[in-house]
Amino acid sequence: MDKVENIDFIGSHLIEHSQTVAIAESVTSGGLQTAMSLGKNAMKFFQGGLTAYNIGQKARHLKVDPIHALACNCVSEDVAAKMALEITALFSSNWGIGITGYASLVPECNIHNLFALVAFVFNGRVVHQERINAQTMSPDKVQQYYVNETLKLFGNVLNTTK
16 A cells, blocks of 8 residues: 555544544654645544654653653653653544654664654554664655555554454
């Protein structure tokens, strides 16, 4: 499935089940929100989202623990899960997606591989978390890759969550 098919499937599924989604993102810089907003009937299932690009904003708006965030450069399964949990509360949605990671190498922080951590929350409970690994390429291509992979994962999660 391509991105449009994934979004159409996600939208149809959420509308059929009277559910909504909100997104908290960092590494994708709003790309997931943009993609979701382009779905057919997006107003019926997409509540919106928040792009929090630094520790201060993640702590302030998404209640990420700043001590933990500083220790891991804001990239951990716990951070992704907290982002997803808090966005559902902020936007009154059934589903929340949280994603954080690296779109470029940061050798000074010992980051020599690109990856993102994504969490999916349904009705206040983390139902799936996954690491998405990326090849080294330009940051915009890495971000787009993460968006596409997250949409695929979300479609799979919707198919398996009751």
